[in-house]
Amino acid sequence: MIRGWRLSGWLVGMRRLAALLCTFALMLLSSTAYSSPALTYYGGYHTVVGHEQHNAAVAAAHPDLVKLYDIGDSWTKAQGQGGHDIQALCITKLAPGDCALNSTGKKPKFVLHAQIHARELATGEIAYKWIDLLVSSYGVDPELTALLDTRELWVVPIANPDGVDVVASNPAQPLLQRKNVDDSAGDCVTGYPGVDLNRNSSFHWDANQGGSCAETYPGAKAASEPETVAIQGLLQKIFPDTKSAVDEPAAVRTTGVFLTLHSYGNDILAPWGYTDTAAPDRDKLVALGNKMSAVTGYPVFTGDGGIGYLTPGSTSDWLYGTRGVPSYTFEIGPKTGWCAGFVPAYSCIASTFWPLLKPALVYAAKAAATPYGPLP
């Protein structure tokens, strides 16, 4: 009896202790959830913080391969209201002089730029996988090892972090924020306020792209947004200007390739985007585009051909127009059916997009040595 009481008393005590421990664990879990933002959303897509942790982790794990840069602020950060740095990684087998913020480096540069349009979810994820592929392949895969020995592989995985914060704020059904979150031109009754960063460059910026609530609102003036200043600042530093004038062809010695990832349409857009007039190097730009088309199946268009609209003030026109670097927009994903649209299921990355895009990225990086020919 006494022994039984002692046993049941001990059991009650243990149960209370267990309950207390459970409560404590739950409190810990909920406080952790409260204090650390989610790293993924919508089935696996990475949040801005997820990308930031990833960038820091690969830089720390591969000091011989990765340089991580803060190239400027998001609009919210520039306002002193939180926000993010815009991050860029330079990945190569680092030798003296590599990955410097100037154009004197010896290795040709391939730049992958993603998620300038926040709701185009697949784009940041492709950049994430490209980073992982590169850092895990050195000394393992002969083709990629050779690439890392001879190229600087720059990646801007999230060009519009404020926008991605909005998108990911509804993890079960991402919000369709395209632009940055600059609401200085006023709030919107329908749609989202913000500036379309792919209409805000300082090359053929065109005020007539829609009012402040339009999805293509170009901002109050060219390069008005800190995100635009950040990316133009980086590209201006690392690529020399090889053109004698904007309307002249690029010098044959020009090196480098720039890809900006967008969704959707399954196509490749080559300069110009702002006009149907042929770019001075159009045939060569299309020739390189066709090589990437051969692996992705995406047809190559210029001007409004194929897409039905012009894109004044785009990042790719700006870089080709001011530096002569071959620059392309990839529109990832079909218009209809499985994996279509802005917010495809996360499984589409591994099942569909990555297998198509990986060889195109590898090709673009190889071609960065002689993008105007002879092509590899």
Ligand SMILES: [Zn+2]
């Ligand atoms: Zn886009």
